[in-house]
Amino acid sequence: MGLGSFFGKKETPEGAAPAVPTSQDPATLQVKQQIQQELAIANATELVSKVSENCFEKCLQAPFSQGNDPCIDQCLAKYMRSWNVISRTYVARIQNASDTGEI
């Protein structure tokens, strides 16, 4: 899976007017792409570090004489699903607060 497809994906629905007018200037496009790529890398780096920390804790025990790859694989899947649940809940909450004029 490409990093760009995971964290750098466009969230604007098809056909929706873009918030910012887009130019065709190649240098501008390149700057934007580089910004998005760096953000995607930062997000992926953060995810890898958090999953490693959490799954190491859940799957391995001192004195760490053996690994537990099946647990690590399941834990990664579980962490990604958790990430999605939390993202959905948080975004819904932000949406809700903005609809009711709270923020």
Added chain:
Amino acid sequence: MDRAKSALIRNNIYPDTPPINSNMSSISQSDLAALSDSSKKEIASFLDSENSKQRVQMQVHEFTNSCFKRCVSSVTSPDLSSQEEECLSNCVNRFLDANIRIVKSLQNVQ
């Protein structure tokens, strides 16, 4: 290995090394200097919107880290149980409730 992947591994395993892309190596200084005012404005507002999206993303990383620790007790399958899923969702909502309450209390103290 592509650039993004090698940067990812580098950032995680050798966090003290400067990020590979930090020197803007792929965009020349002269290209940047030649950007028109409207392009600069466009980039600035693009940065603003990416920034606010990124703040949400970082919050999600934080919430997932702390709620996963509290809600997922054991790993026996790759799927979340319905209790775990509910716990994760409640965890975020209660955190935000607490956060809002604290902000309001502090506003009253002032």
